Amino acid sequence: MKVDKHLFCALTQFWNPAYSCFTFRKVDLVPTVEEYMALLQCAKIQVDRVYSRAVNAPIFLKRLMNITGMSEQWVTARIKQNRDNKCISWKNLKNIVLAHPDANKRIDVFALSIYGLVVFSKTLRHVDEAVTDLFDRLDKGVTPVLAILAETFRSLNACWRAGEGRFIGCAQLLLAWFHSHFWKVDKVSYQEEDVEWRAPWLLPDKILYRCGDFGWVPLLGI
Template sequence: MESSWPPSSYDRIYEVTQHMVSAQQSERDCLAKDHISLLPERVHPDIKHNDFTDLLDIWERRKLAKMMGITPREVDQNLRKKGDNECIPWSFLRSYIMMHRDIEQGQLLMTLGIYGLVIFSKVLEHIEVEIIDFFEQVINKANLSPSILAEILRSLNYCRRNGEGRFVGCTQLLSIWIVSHFECKVKRFKKPFHPQSAPIIEFYESEWPENKTTEQWISKFQKLMRVEVTWRAPWMPCRLVLYKYEDEPWVPIMGPWGVINYAPIMVRRQFGSEQFVPMTHRLNTLEFAYGKPSFLKRIEGIAQAWKKTS
């Protein structure tokens, strides 16, 4: 059946806007005041018959053993259980890196440490086993951005639902995003994108206002006016924007621990376009954490859909 939706990406927004307005009026909003996301922050998988979850853990350990040139048994001997998480201590990897820092294996493990301790940090001074499988995809040149965004959104949603909690994610990147959008007065950091630019390096080389306390940030956000926000990152090139998945007006993004929906149409200002209130009907219908029954089949379907996206 041919989809009634416009193509998956847009440059002229009129037809997308009209379709969303019509759908929102008929289907209403799923993000009601007391709406709570169905995606759990923690997963407690039970032992399941004919499930591949346990096999995945074994495969991930073997991948790490292969990276380090050691046996899977040696990896198992250094595994640590931290709550619901199975982890590798940073001290174990660090000692290996120091002995092999001049060869590719040591450099590869150092990179794994950065991903596990900084970008996808969850357990202090430990790297979760799930990151090993994800890291292998990065080595194969998979795009890291959607996965970072997925875990940032999951953690922020958890804090929003509970009204408290510790942000679990790449705090360094979130800090850059906040400061560059709400404190962006540095001309050097506003220059247009070119292939040789490095926004993160330029961020740290630029002078910014002094660090604010938590109370100062809260006060700033409470008084923030629209004109004070730098909506569009100046280095972002103009291009078509992917805004839907199959016949739904949102895009599922996969992180190391779960899947969450993202609606790029909600942040059109960040692409330099006029913002409107989008439809949110069914936005909460495709959220799940890894370890749930049939999650591998659902991941496969999402991955196949992404491959069809040009």
């Protein structure tokens, strides 16, 4: 999906950081865990573990070794320090995708690169350490949606406060969600009460709408 920069910039102007939602006059819209799970077609992943985090998670070096299938010496030589985080160059990962003898490893490294370069593009042409943590947990059946939404909300808040800036997140996915809520039928007059604000593709299911005693509060905004 091609990103319409002008539409995306306009969309960020409607972001309400106080309530962590988009406000269009009397209508508030916010991407939910359930909607993103439907868009990413990962509804079969363990929903009850959406907020879980491993206590003894492997370090960046070990995660890269597990994902790439490369030796400790090879990985250590290619890890770079970028400010407070560590990362690895896409150039190094590309070589694995093209030449690794294990087809499954080639697929895993390519998928990791998509997450690091497109979904969580933090450092240009590099995959950040945090992305490998997310990718490592995917194999354990933990949904990536929470991390994607959290990064989306954080970046929207940062862009809104600064009035500008680079959006670090999956812009394509956010725009796909946005388009799913806004549609137009020519030559038909609709009143406000005739419109139901929901995605037509979202299957009815249980939703998360409460955090402790706080009802109707976006869980990611707490």
